[in-house]
Amino acid sequence: MWFSLGRSEGFPTQYPPNASAVHFDTIELGIIIVFLMLMFCFAISLPSTDKKANIFAYSRIFIQLLIGLLILLGNFGQNWEKAVVNAKTPYKAGNAAEINATIGVHIGLRSVNITLRSTSNHSSELKGEIIDYNERFTWTWDQGNLGFGPFAGRLQQEFRAAQLRGVPTPILWIVDYFVIDGEGFRYGRFYRTSGWYCHILMWSAFATWILALILFRSVIVYGGYCLGMTGILQLAANFIWVVVKNPSPLFIPFDGADLRTSFGSSFWITFFNGILCVICAVIIIVMDQRYDHYLYTYFDVDPLTSFDEISYLTPEEESVLRHKEVKNDIPLIPMAQQEEEEEDKVEYIPVYKKRGTVRYRQNAPLPPPVPREKKPKHLMNQVV
Numbered sequence: 001m002w003f004s005l006g007r008s009e010g011f012p013t014q015y016p017p018n019a020s021a022v023h024f025d026t027i028e029l030g031i032i033i034v035f036l037m038l039m040f041c042f043a044i045s046l047p048s049t050d051k052k053a054n055i056f057a058y059s060r061i062f063i064q065l066l067i068g069l070l071i072l073l074g075n076f077g078q079n080w081e082k083a084v085v086n087a088k089t090p091y092k093a094g095n096a097a098e099i100n101a102t103i104g105v106h107i108g109l110r111s112v113n114i115t116l117r118s119t120s121n122h123s124s125e126l127k128g129e130i131i132d133y134n135e136r137f138t139w140t141w142d143q144g145n146l147g148f149g150p151f152a153g154r155l156q157q158e159f160r161a162a163q164l165r166g167v168p169t170p171i172l173w174i175v176d177y178f179v180i181d182g183e184g185f186r187y188g189r190f191y192r193t194s195g196w197y198c199h200i201l202m203w204s205a206f207a208t209w210i211l212a213l214i215l216f217r218s219v220i221v222y223g224g225y226c227l228g229m230t231g232i233l234q235l236a237a238n239f240i241w242v243v244v245k246n247p248s249p250l251f252i253p254f255d256g257a258d259l260r261t262s263f264g265s266s267f268w269i270t271f272f273n274g275i276l277c278v279i280c281a282v283i284i285i286v287m288d289q290r291y292d293h294y295l296y297t298y299f300d301v302d303p304l305t306s307f308d309e310i311s312y313l314t315p316e317e318e319s320v321l322r323h324k325e326v327k328n329d330i331p332l333i334p335m336a337q338q339e340e341e342e343e344d345k346v347e348y349i350p351v352y353k354k355r356g357t358v359r360y361r362q363n364a365p366l367p368p369p370v371p372r373e374k375k376p377k378h379l380m381n382q383v384v
Contacts, residue, residue: 027076035069056298063280064216067230068209070273074234075202077266078108080195080241087254089170097125103170105250105259108266109195109202111138112178114171135162135171137178139192146181155179155188174252174259190246197244198237202270205233209277220299224284231277238271 039062046057084104091099101118118131137158144153148160159179162172178188208230215223252259287295296303 025076025078028073028078031069031072031076035065039065053300056300060299064213067227067273067277067280068206070269070276071202071206071209071230071234074237074266074270074273075109075199075206077264077269078106078111078113079264079266080109080198081105081107081245081250081261081267082264083250083252083259083261085254085257085259087257087259089173089254091126091131091170092166092168095125099126099131101131101170103174103254103259105174105252105261106264107191107261109199110140111136112175112191114174116168116170131168133168133171135167135175137162137175139178139188139195141192141196143181143189143192153188155192170254177250177252184247187246187250190244194241194244194246197240201233201237201240205230205237208233216299217301220295220301221285221288224281224288227277227284228281231274231279231281234270234274234277238267238274241267 042061042065043058046061047054082105084102086100086102088098088100089103091097099118100120101116104113104115106113106115113134113136115135116131116133137155139153139155142153144156145151148156155175156179159172159175162175177185178191180186181189208226212223212226212230215226250259250261284295292303
């Protein structure tokens with residue numbers, strides 16, 4: 001009975017649909033919100049009484065999450081190329097009215113966004129018309145057959161659906177450049193191909209970033225190698241986009257203006273993030289070679305996690321290594337066998353070596369001396 005209250009019709013009031021353009025990318029916004037939530041959660045869970053540890057932890061986590069955020073923004077961003085132009089153009093098919101509008105093209109790895117917006121006074125034919133459009137046309141990932149049939153590519157099918165919906169003429173005019181696939185006019189094919197290879201490289205960079213985060217909690221130098229690979233993969237994506245996308249830049253003429261594309265924010269985000277990853281990786285590798293104590297202090301990791309090779313030396317041999325470099329071809333212990341009674345009286349000091357290295361590190365932490373009889377059985381008769 002509530003629906004009939006105050007209504008003569010006897011059913012709920014129905015309003016016509018009021019379609020409006022989307023002015024931001026929901027995927028990019030969702031990615032940003034997720035990473036901001038992660039940063040906030042870490043910010044409220046890490047505080048301690050040690051101010052120095054707090055600074056190290058906050059800076060470390062902020063940089064690591066920032067790199068992951070920029071990777072995903074570069075992967076799903078819709079601004080690898082962009083172009084904006086103000087031009088006078090026909091509005092719709094079957095209508096002679098023309099409008100002065102701002103037309104924008106935003107090309108991503110998977111699709112192209114086309115915007116059309118006009119706020120000027122229109123003629124009587126368009127009185128009350130709201131001209132604010134944002135249409136996306138995707139090409140993931142099959143090129144499909146020629147034409148607009150059921151076996152055509154996704155871009156061609158969406159173009160035909162837009163024609164049936166009555167999308168404004170300037171938008172269809174731009175999409176037509178991506179739909180045509182013949183002779184030397186293959187913008188859609190080249191953008192689809194370059195987007196395919198770039199999105200593979202970007203997902204690979206995301207995987208190596210995850211692996212770097214894991215390794216930063218154990219052997220930091222290996223995490224540095226993975227971080228460097230993350231940067232290289234992103235720079236490779238930039239290179240592929242520049243080389244493969246199309247042999248000539250996209251050029252679309254309008255009345256009194258020409259639409260020409262240029263690199264957008266997503267392209268530059270990927271480029272600078274790749275440079276950042278490479279620089280951070282170089283810093284980590286150099287510090288591991290020379291200042292590993294500070295490096296492990298910054299990452300709050302036990303330095304012994306990066307040592308896995310042990311050599312048993314006498315105190316005299318250990319003191320020689322502390323003050324003098326010994327070549328690898330000089331034996332540390334004479335080859336002549338000593339009496340077993342004398343060997344039992346000798347104490348051996350375990351010296352730890354870095355993973356994957358041969359050179360002895362002078363700043364390697366040394367545990368207390370270990371008597372020979374406490375050595376592992378497989379090392380009892382081994383010459384160091």
